[in-house]
Amino acid sequence: MFKYVIRRLLIAVPVLAGISLVLFTILALAPGDPFEELATNPNVPREVAQALRKQFGLDDPVMVRYVRWFGSMAQGDWGFSFVSRVNVSTLILQRLPTSLFVLGTAQLLGILIALPIGTLSAVRPYSLFDQVATTLAFVGFSLPTFFTGILFILFFSIYLDWLPFIYRADIGAAGWRWWWEHARQAIMPVAVLGLFQGAALTRFVRSAVLEVIRLDYINTARAKGLSERVTVVKHAVRNALIPVVTLVALQIPTIFTGAVITEQIFRVPGIGSLLISSILANDTPVIMAITFVFSGLVVLFNLLADILYGWLDPRITYR
Secondary structure (H helix, E strand, C coil), rough: HHHHHHHHHHHHHHHHHHHHHHHHHHHHHHHHCHHHHHCCCCCCHHHHHHHHHHCCCCEEEEHHHCCCCCHHHHHCCEECCCCCCEEHHHHHHHHHHHHHHHHHHHHHHHHHHHHHHHHHHHHHCHHHHHHHHHHHHHHHHHHHHHHHHHHHHHHHHHHCCCCCCCCCCCCCCCCCCHHHHHHHHHHHHHHHHHHHHHHHHHHHHHHHHHHHHHHHHHHHHHHHCCCCHHHHHHHHHHHHHHHHHHHHHHHHHHHHHHHHHHHHCCCCCCHHHHHHHHHHHHHHHHHHHHHHHHHHHHHHHHHHHHHHHHHHCCCCCCC
């Protein structure tokens, strides 16, 4: 397996390089200029604006700029934000813990909802439980997160006054009080994203388990005298998780981009809100770094999914 992982990591290098080239070219050719305000400001001499453009290499050809950026990024220098006047890596590291906490908890909540409900729906197809679970899953998947987020704010924050609807990173508390305040303000964004992910995964888990549970080896396990619980959990669910792992591995990177709207609704100071503000300000280095991180997450979690296949199904070998 070690050789397999090394080979996949070596393959990922040219893949990420190609993705970065496409992203950089699109952003370089897109309309807008981070120094456009300086060029149109009568109080700023034209020589100053041109000197700044020359300093940051904005007048160089696209390929020259890309090679310079990729070389710096490979050495750990992700660039300099034109708006915040700080390093891009510093900006991302400031927002990353909040995004990981909110989005990671939401993804975990979605998995904890989908696995038992989807499995029970498959074990008891077309029962009352299955019909109710399927209906709720369709409703949860059909409602967009911005609509659900507004409903949560109206009910839990305005009507009941239980939870804060603005996520604050600078909580003036310490100890258990600090943890409690962070948990309270994270409940609604985590619930909105987790229920949406759980609704989508529930239908997928039900379909996967329902397909496996009718196979001959499941009937053989029952004929050997194994209990229904052992048969379903150890044999049916474990093999049905292979396509589910693929979906989860692809969802984890996309939840970062999909949570942009949710972060805006609850004012979560995460990567999504940083991406939106950078796009509005034409802050190209920050946009490039965040989109490249998203691309790297897709490649990484696909590799993790391939590794989990061998644990879930011993018939799969690494070559």
